[in-house]
Amino acid sequence: DIQMTQSPSSLSASVGDRLTITCQASQGVKNFLNWYQLKPGKAPKLLIYDASNLETGVPSRFSGSGFGTHFTFTISSLQPEDIATYYCQQYHNLPLTFGPGTKVNIK
Amino acid sequence: QLVESGGGVVQPGGSLRLSCIASGITFSNSAMHWVRQAPGKGLEWVAFTHYDGSDKFYADSVKGRFTISRDNSKNALYLEMNSLRPEDTAVYYCAKDGKYRSSWSWFDPWGQGTLVTVSS
Secondary structure (H helix, E strand, O other): OOOEEEEOOEEEEOOOOOEEEEEEEOOOOOOOEEEEEEOOOOOOEEEEEOOOEEOOOOOOOEEEEEEOOEEEEEEOOOOHHHOEEEEEEEOOOOOOEEOOOEEEEEO | OEEEEOOEEEOOOOOEEEEEEEOOOOHHHEEEEEEEEOOOOOEEEEEEEOOOOOOEEEOOOOOOOEEEEEEHHHOEEEEEEOOOOHHHOEEEEEEEEEEEOOOOOOEEEEOOOEEEEEOO
């Protein structure tokens, strides 16, 4: 199985701050890497697919990059509505696997 | 959208059947997944079915106990769960695969989830 790690596990930032989350795969997954946002009581939401493609309707302050084993997810200017937990997910191999998540809070 | 139902409280060793009804999406041309989140834990992919039900795959943690199925005439996805264990306690989400008639890719959209609690 491909193991996914994320860092940090949680972070606190101020409104307007730029923040970056990293995701590492235990083996190369090409660009088969996606990012999701989870808020309590709401359906999870796809933000980025294939490492760097912004899902339709997702604000442009979200972005992703990377290839192989190392990926980054960036929020260019943190907004109050971005309080959530963010997960990366690989689909290079079954089983499909997620990172452990990064919880984002407002300072 | 996707709407799950069928969750509830069940004793260890018991069974439960989850349903997911799709509307407003091209269900019959889309692979579908079940994904779960245990309380306080991260996301875990559970099962996949190809758009026509021809291929099905499972996480090792549920293989042999869970069965994914679909009825394209009803825009419905199911998860039959047998021999349930306390560690199966989770919110179960159904999710559409992101690519047209694909093997597997990303999950979009997701349902709101249904809670399954396995406890005596």
